[in-house]
Amino acid sequence: MLGWLLDPWADPINVRALVEVLLLGATGGALGCWIVFYRLAYSAESLAHALLPGLVVAALTGAPLVLGAAAGLLLAAVAVAVAGRTPAIGHDTAVAVVVTALLGLGALLALSPETPARLQELLFGDLLGVAGRDLALAGALAAVVLVALAVLHQALLVVGFDRASAAALGRAPLAVDIALGVLVALAILVAVQGLGNLLVVAVLVAPAAAARQLTRRVPSMMAVAVAIAIGAGVGGLYASFYLDTAAGASIAAALVLAYAAAHAARAAGIARRA
C-alpha cells in the first residue's frame, strides 16, 4: 500500500508536478472564494481562454510561456474593454465575441504548417513538463497572490457584502475590483502552464464552489477550498500515473467530482434536517 502511494514520487518529473499542484491548489482555492463571491467566474474563464494567441506566439518564438501568457492577458483585457464599449451589444456578448476570436486566432497560429504541433499542451496544460525555473516563478506569483489576499481580506469582505455602503466605510469598490482583477490575472499566469488555458478555470472556480456547499463562514470556506483543490490535484496526479491519463484533465475531472460530491453531501444534509 505504502509503495503504491510512494511510487509516483520516485520520479522528479512527478515531484515537480506535485509542487506545482500544491501552488495551484493554495492559490486557486483561496482566490476562488472571491471569484465566486464577486461572480467573476465568467470573466476568469474568458481571460484564460482568450490568452491563447500569447501562449502560441511564445511557444513559436521560444520565449517563456508565462511572458506570452501575460501578453495574451493584456491583449484580451484591452480587447474586452474596447468591445464592451460598443453600444447595442451587451457586455457578455462582447466578451464572448472577443474570446471566440482570440481562441480561434490562437488555434490558427498554432496549426499553421511551419509550426511545431504543441497546441494540445497549450490548451490542456503540461504538468509533467514543468521545469524548476517554472516552479520558482509560479511560487513567487502564488506568494504574491496569497499575501495580497491576506492584506485585502477585510476590504474584499466589506465591498463584496455591501458594495453601495463600502465607500462610506472608507473602502473604494473600484480600487478593490481592480486589485481583485489583477490577482485573478496573476493566478491565471500561475496555473496556465500546468493546466492549459482551457482547464485553468477549473481550479479557480470548482474548489470554492464545492466549499461553499459545505461551510458557513468565509475563513472555513477558504480552508476547505484549498484542501479540495490540493486533494483533487494530488488525486489527479495519482490517476494520471496509474491510469495513464492526461494529468491536467485528470485534475479537472477530480475537481468536478469534488464539486458533485459536495453538492450531494449538502443535499443529503438538508434532507436529513428536514
Add this chain to the structure above:
Amino acid sequence: MRGPAVNATGVACRDLTLAYGARTVLRDVTFAVAPGERAAVLGPNGGGKTTLFRALTRELQPVSGEIAAPPRPGVVPQTERSRLDFPVSALDVALMGSVSRLPWWRRPGRAERERARAALARVGLDAQADETFGGLSGGQRQRVLLARALVQDAPVLLLDEPFSGLDTRSAELVMGLLDELAGEGRAVLVATHDVEQARAWDLVLCLNRTQIAFGPPQQTLTLPVLERTYGGEIVELPGRGGHAVLPPHHHDH
C-alpha cells in the same frame, strides 16, 4: 484621519442637483441638519430619497450645487440591497463598521470585536451574534446593519427606511436608539414613508424630484405640502387631527 466623531458639523446641501447620466432625478435641494438634530426625509417612490443619500455618501457626484458633510457617514441601507448569500455572521457584519477607522491593511482585532458585540447588544441582538446574516429575519438584518453603523461611530447617520420589516417592539427600540444617537450630538437623517413618525422629529425634508419643503414638522407637514410631495395620495384620518399618507407599495431605489 478623522478627529473625534461627534464634534463635526452635521450635513448641509445648497442648490443640489443630482442625475443618473442625462436623467435628472432631484433638483434644487437646500437644507441643513445640525449635530443633535433628527430629520425625516419624506417622499414617494422615485422621489429622490435614496439618490440624495447616495450623494451624501459620495457614491454619486452632484451635477451642480454643494454638499458639506463628513466624508464617511454611517449608512444603514435597506436590507434587501445587501448580499444574503454571503457566509458571514451578524458579528462579522457589525465588525465591518470598524474598518472606517482602521488602515486598509489592518484586520479588526479584539477591541473591535468587543465594540461590535456591544453594538449588537444595543440593538437587542446579542444572542444572534453568531448566526448567519442571511438567515435572520428582515427586521433583525435591519438592526444588524444599524449595529454596523454604531460600530462605525460616525458623526452623521443616514438610514434608508430603517423601520420596514420591524415589529412594533423593535421599531420602538430603534426609535429610542435614534433619539440617543442624536442626543450624543450626531446628525440623523431617516428616509421614511411614515408621516406620523416624522411629526415627532426636529426637521422634515419633503422631496418629490425637487425639494417641496424643509423645516420643522409644524410648518412642513401641512396638507398642501403633503399633496405636492405625494401627488395627491393622501387620506385624512378623522379624529386624529392629522393626515395619514397611503404610500404606494414600495420599495424605491
